[in-house]
Amino acid sequence: MNKANPIRIQRYLSGVDYPQTRDGLVRAAEHNGADAPTLEALRGLPDRMYEGPSGVSAEIGGDS
Template structure:
């Protein structure tokens, strides 16, 4: 599986209201047309509340 760039992911999170749960982030990305690669990356994030888009980017950066 190809790794996605956090900047690519942020495109699909435009308009996201924070704080947001992992599921909220995933649902929003899907509604914005995120592809399977982006969705599967988001599914690997820790199950936590994200306060800002930077928190989401940081979590993506920590995925192996």
């Protein structure tokens, strides 16, 4: 997965109710007009429940 900007991704996830599944995050980002790199990054997340924005950002940021 390409490194994506977690801040940009959170902008597209505005209004998401957590906990949320990966597919739910993708749907929310699509609804909010996310660009292709953002959607690609979200689709590349592990298929699990995300408890909040920090968990999404940590996963996308590679915990580096």
